[in-house]
Amino acid sequence: MSTEQVTLQAKSPFELRVNLGKEVPEADVRSALASGDMGFLHSFTTGATVDGPGVRVVAWTAGCMWRCLYCHNPDTWTMSNGIPVTVAKAVEELRKYRQGLKAMAGGLTVSGGEPLMQHRFVEKLFAAARGMGIHTALDTNGYYGDRLSDAALDTVSLVLLDLKTSDPERHRALTGMDNAPTHAFARRLAARRLPIWVRYVLVPGLTDDPEDVAKTAAFAGALGNVERVDVLPFHQMGQFKWKKLGLEYKLEHTSPPSNELVEQACVLFRNAGLKAY
Numbered sequence: 001m002s003t004e005q006v007t008l009q010a011k012s013p014f015e016l017r018v019n020l021g022k023e024v025p026e027a028d029v030r031s032a033l034a035s036g037d038m039g040f041l042h043s044f045t046t047g048a049t050v051d052g053p054g055v056r057v058v059a060w061t062a063g064c065m066w067r068c069l070y071c072h073n074p075d076t077w078t079m080s081n082g083i084p085v086t087v088a089k090a091v092e093e094l095r096k097y098r099q100g101l102k103a104m105a106g107g108l109t110v111s112g113g114e115p116l117m118q119h120r121f122v123e124k125l126f127a128a129a130r131g132m133g134i135h136t137a138l139d140t141n142g143y144y145g146d147r148l149s150d151a152a153l154d155t156v157s158l159v160l161l162d163l164k165t166s167d168p169e170r171h172r173a174l175t176g177m178d179n180a181p182t183h184a185f186a187r188r189l190a191a192r193r194l195p196i197w198v199r200y201v202l203v204p205g206l207t208d209d210p211e212d213v214a215k216t217a218a219f220a221g222a223l224g225n226v227e228r229v230d231v232l233p234f235h236q237m238g239q240f241k242w243k244k245l246g247l248e249y250k251l252e253h254t255s256p257p258s259n260e261l262v263e264q265a266c267v268l269f270r271n272a273g274l275k276a277y
Ligand code: SF4
Pocket: 064, 065, 066, 067, 068, 070, 071, 072, 073, 074, 076, 112, 113, 114, 141, 175
């Protein structure tokens, strides 16, 4: 096994990774982003069962323009923390798992970071995966959804869409960004009948206001293409990364939600006609 393979594979995305692409000249980064022939990956993990249907190979991309207060992978914010990987190399890795993924009704998930920071690389990877008959899932905050052409969306089997909070002000305070582009992307996916699995991180005191959750649920329910909602309890597994990166972590004293609070949120999504877990 080559050094590149050893470093690309990770047991989980919770491994802290920094500066792995810092030697790549800025001009090369720009041309990689423009062509999509090279991407910057935090890691590849295999065997996950929570990032789409069946057993998944997950490519974790580096680079995210949001700054969610509860982000558990802040080392994926910076693209230069990722390992530069050619699309040919990524496809070669994926090919090894092709038969197994099909046998286990799984597929490839591209997550992050925010994959659409490198949308051309993702497009090429998904086109190759679909060419091998592999199911593809895009895990995204949706902000750059308009970067994907309709043809590119045709290579996506499923979108795992992170909805954070409905209230625009609260959304800006939570992520640093507007939620309107995410909502526009969700509507576009709905018009194309492309299935969505919503992911909703439940953080006590930040995203658990029943009225706000109900609004998010109503929005998701009205789309008509949301197959399921996963209410993901906030956890502290990423806290050590904030500290090691010298970032100010504001949720040090926030506890994970109780089972009751998670169930209450699920009920609000179910009230909007959705399957929520
Ligand atoms: S969108 Fe995802 S990767 Fe980006 S800051 Fe938020 S939680 Fe982290």
